[in-house]
Every structure is written in structure tokens, then in C-alpha cells.
Amino acid sequence: MTQIIPNDFQILLVDDDPSVNASIAILLKQHGFKVLSVSNQEDALSVLENQSVSLVVQDMNFSRNTSGEEGMLLLAQIKQRHPGLPVILMTAWGSIKLAVEGIKQGAADFVTKPWDNQQLLRTITTCLAIHQNKAVSTDTRHTLDEKYDFSDIVGDDPAMIEVLTMVARVAATDASVLILGESGTGKELIANAIHKNSARAKEAFVKVNLGGMSTSLFESEMFGHTKGAFTDAKQDRKGRFELATNGSIFLDEIGDLDPSSQVKLLRVLQDQSYQSVGSSLTKKANVRVISATNRDLNDMVADGSFREDLLYRINLIVLNIPPLRRRRGDIARIAALHLRKVAKLYNIEDSRLDESALQWLSQQEWPGNVRQLRQTVERAALITNEPVLTVDSFNPRNLAVEPNDSDADLNVSGLTLDQMEKMMVIKAIKAHKSNLSRVAEALGLSRAALYRRIEKHDISV
Numbered sequence: 001m002t003q004i005i006p007n008d009f010q011i012l013l014v015d016d017d018p019s020v021n022a023s024i025a026i027l028l029k030q031h032g033f034k035v036l037s038v039s040n041q042e043d044a045l046s047v048l049e050n051q052s053v054s055l056v057v058q059d060m061n062f063s064r065n066t067s068g069e070e071g072m073l074l075l076a077q078i079k080q081r082h083p084g085l086p087v088i089l090m091t092a093w094g095s096i097k098l099a100v101e102g103i104k105q106g107a108a109d110f111v112t113k114p115w116d117n118q119q120l121l122r123t124i125t126t127c128l129a130i131h132q133n134k135a136v137s138t139d140t141r142h143t144l145d146e147k148y149d150f151s152d153i154v155g156d157d158p159a160m161i162e163v164l165t166m167v168a169r170v171a172a173t174d175a176s177v178l179i180l181g182e183s184g185t186g187k188e189l190i191a192n193a194i195h196k197n198s199a200r201a202k203e204a205f206v207k208v209n210l211g212g213m214s215t216s217l218f219e220s221e222m223f224g225h226t227k228g229a230f231t232d233a234k235q236d237r238k239g240r241f242e243l244a245t246n247g248s249i250f251l252d253e254i255g256d257l258d259p260s261s262q263v264k265l266l267r268v269l270q271d272q273s274y275q276s277v278g279s280s281l282t283k284k285a286n287v288r289v290i291s292a293t294n295r296d297l298n299d300m301v302a303d304g305s306f307r308e309d310l311l312y313r314i315n316l317i318v319l320n321i322p323p324l325r326r327r328r329g330d331i332a333r334i335a336a337l338h339l340r341k342v343a344k345l346y347n348i349e350d351s352r353l354d355e356s357a358l359q360w361l362s363q364q365e366w367p368g369n370v371r372q373l374r375q376t377v378e379r380a381a382l383i384t385n386e387p388v389l390t391v392d393s394f395n396p397r398n399l400a401v402e403p404n405d406s407d408a409d410l411n412v413s414g415l416t417l418d419q420m421e422k423m424m425v426i427k428a429i430k431a432h433k434s435n436l437s438r439v440a441e442a443l444g445l446s447r448a449a450l451y452r453r454i455e456k457h458d459i460s461v
């Protein structure tokens with residue numbers, strides 16, 4: 001994992017208030033960094049010309065003018081002369097608009113005054129780690145696997161190697177990551193990989209589907225509630241942020257969040273603290289935030305349905321997961337992986353895909369991406385019940401797969417999810433000779449969940 005060796009880095013502080021420079025300098029030196037301080041823009045630019053600096057922390061105002069214009073100008077000058085140099089802005093509390101503007105102009109991040117020492121340190125080390133790793137040459141899958149745990153993720157195609165290399169770079173940092181990609185491309189798998197390869201790996205990875213969360217439930221779900229806070233609050237309940245303490249929170253479908261919940265989420269990300277519903281106690285949110293969506297958040301910002309300031313809080317790092325049709329090189333391996341899994345589940349021995357099947361699978365458009373590929377392979381294995389799958393096993397006549405179906409969410413199999421589920425439960429019961437503990441284990445269900453399904457589908461055991 002990427003470690004920052006502070007002594008390798010010289011940080012330039014630019015603030016007209018000597019006490020600000022002095023106290024940040026003490027903090028950074030205590031943590032081993034080398035520090036230079038200047039009080040105005042001219043000196044800052046001259047130091048950058050003549051000395052080796054790894055990162056700049058700059059104020060936004062250098063005179064009585066408090067508009068932030070001077071800071072923006074300095075940022076623009078630094079970015080023009082030293083495009084790759086990370087700059088962190090110090091902005092007055094409440095001037096988030098200015099900070100957002102700064103990020104647009106190329107600032108790496110911003111910290112509000114009065115600053116929190118730990119947060120400032122985290123921001124600095126994160127920016128340095130991301131920047132440092134940019135210089136590392138692209139890895140191969142083999143070198144990545146030596147250092148990181150990417151088990152369960154097939155990705156040898158150059159498009160995915162690029163994604164995994166970026167995951168490797170950012171995993172160790174606390175940077176917020178926004179994962180973009182069509183439905184079924186593996187966003188959740190990537191979010192989990194970021195967590196697994198971070199220092200938070202031993203703590204919780206809490207997934208929240210914001211798409212399915214109503215406005216009225218948002219606060220109590222995310223921040224928890226105390227007993228009696230509202231009519232149905234029969235006891236204290238922890239929220240998702242508390243459950244994710246010291247770990248990571250995965251905010252799936254963040255593009256579906258309604259405006260009032262967006263404000264509440266922004267507040268906790270901004271302040272790094274929150275209050276449970278019905279409590280006046282402020283709790284610290286030491287949580288790494290990973291978000292995902294298949295919507296275009298920039299378009300949503302443009303049409304006013306997504307807050308720009310929230311976007312800049314969640315997208316320090318953006319990972320674009322390519323659709324499966326742009327990484328056809330991975331199709332055969334993904335298909336084989338999921339076939340192995342389903343074969344194990346149903347005790348099918350020596351199952352494999354023959355050349356004709358692999359070729360056919362590699363040529364499809366897969367509008368539903370990896371999820372659709374996985375379901376197609378599982379379905380074929382289940383329906384044919386043959387160890388070797390050929391192109392015929394995927395014959396649309398048998399499986400009703402439409403090769404160029406353009407709607408990923410349509411039921412492309414001719415089977416509903418419910419029918420699939422029933423079929424899988426029946427097969428697993430047969431394969432494990434009605435030993436329900438083993439059936440539950442094979443299906444990844446608790447015994448209670450298995451019983452519920454047996455009852456729901458009226459299956460005899």
C-alpha cells in the first residue's frame with residue numbers, strides 16, 4: 001500500500017497571517033514534513049520557480065478584499081506554471097461556493113478555516129499520495145495482484161487494468177471516490193476492492209442504496225435515532241454512518257438522492273460530524289466515502305437536480321468503469337469465473353464453455369454488462385444441466401436471449417427473477433439431497449431466509 005514518507009516532501013504555505021503559517025508549519029514539521037512559508041502571492045511564485053515544492057496550501061485573501069479573487073488568481077498562476085502541482089485552498093467557513101470554484105480551476109482540495117489539524121493532515125497526505133502515484137508507470141495485472149487483493153474481479157483488458165491501477169493508487173488514501181459506469185459494470189465490486197485494500201479493511205464496509213431511500217427515512221437511516229424521537233422509534237437505533245465508523249460507507253445510486261437529502265448528506269460530509277434524530281449529541285463521522293451512480297451528475301448539476309457543492313465533496317477521485325462491450329477481452333474469463341461458481345453451487349463436475357460458446361459470448365453487446373453476462377451463463381448452466389456449454393446452450397430459442405437487446409433492465413431470459421430464484425432453490429435442494437443447512441450455505445442464505453423462499457415458492461423438500 002502507498003505510504004507517504006513526509007521527509008520526502010516540501011510543503012509551501014501561503015498566508016498573509018503569520019500566525020496561521022506558523023501553526024500549520026509546526027503541525028507539519030511535527031509530522032516530519034519540510035515546510036516553507038510566505039506571506040504573499042509574489043513570494044509564492046518566486047519560491048515555486050526556485051525550489052522543489054511538492055504541495056501548496058494557500059489562503060484566498062491577501063488584503064482587505066475578502067472576495068477570494070486574489071486567491072483564485074494565485075491558483076490560476078500556479079496551475080499555469082506548474083500544472084501538476086497539487087494546491088489545497090484554505091477558505092473561510094461558509095464560502096463553499098468559492099471552494100467549488102477553486103476545484104473547478106484545478107485545486108486538489110479545500111479545507112475550511114478554522115481548520116481541524118487531523119483533517120488538514122489527512123487532506124495533505126491524501127493529495128500527496130494521489131499525486132505521487134501518478135508518476136508510477138502502469139502496472140500489469142500480475143504486478144497488481146502481488147500487492148493488492150483483487151480477488152473476484154476479472155480484469156486483464158487494458159481498460160480494466162487502468163481502473164485497477166487507479167484503485168490501487170487511491171485505496172490507501174482517505175480520498176472520497178465517485179465510481180461511474182452503466183448498470184452492472186461492477187461498481188459495487190470496485191467499491192469493495194477500495195475498502196479491502198485500505199487501512200480500514202478490518203472495519204465495516206457499509207452499503208447504502210440511496211435510490212430506494214425515501215426523504216422521510218433518510219435522516220434516521222443515515223444518522224440513527226433515539227428512542228421516542230418519533231412515533232415508531234421504539235428503541236435507539238444506530239445509523240449507517242455510525243455502523244461505518246472507522247470503515248467505509250458505500251453510497252450507491254447517489255444520483256437518485258432528492259434535494260433535501262442532498263443538503264443533509266452535504267452537511268455531514270462537510271462537517272464530518274452529525275447528530276442522531278432526537279439527540280443533541282454530536283458524533284464524529286470518521287468514515288471513508290465511496291459513491292456510485294450510473295447517472296450523469298454533471299448533467300444533473302447543469303439542470304439543477306444535483307448540488308454542485310455535494311458533487312465536489314464526493315468526487316475527489318473519479319473512476320469510470322467501462323461497459324463490458326469496451327473490454328471484450330475479459331468476457332471469456334468473467335463467463336468462466338461465474339460458470340465455476342454456479343457449477344460448485346449445483347455440484348456440476350468439470351463444467352466449461354467450449355470454443356463456440358466463448359466466441360458467441362464475446363460477440364454480444366451486453367447492455368446489462370457483467371451482471372447480464374453472469375445471469376446468462378448461470379441460466380444456461382442451470383437449464384441445460386450439461387457440463388460443457390456450447391453455443392447451442394445459449395440458443396435464443398432455448399433461453400430467449402436477445403443478442404442486441406437495448407434495454408438492460410428488460411427480462412432478457414424469458415424467466416422472471418422469481419422463477420429463477422425458485423429454480424435455483426429447487427436445483428440446490430436436489431444437488432444437496434435435501435440437506436437444508438448445506439443448501440442454505442451453498443446459496444449464501446441464512447436458514448431462515450431459505451425457509452422463507454421454500455414457503456414463498458411452495459417447494460416441497
Ligand SMILES: Nc1ncnc2c1ncn2[C@@H]1O[C@H](COP(=O)(O)OP(=O)(O)OP(=O)(O)O)[C@@H](O)[C@H]1O
Nearest residue numbers: 152153154182183184185186187188189334370371
Ligand atoms: N470484473 C468483474 N469480474 C467478475 N465479476 C464481476 C465483475 N464486474 C462485475 N461482476 C459481477 O457482476 C455483477 C454486477 O456487479 P455490481 O453489482 O458490482 O455492478 P454495479 O455496477 O454496482 O451494478 P448497479 O449499477 O446495477 O448497482 C455482480 O454479480 C459482480 O460480482
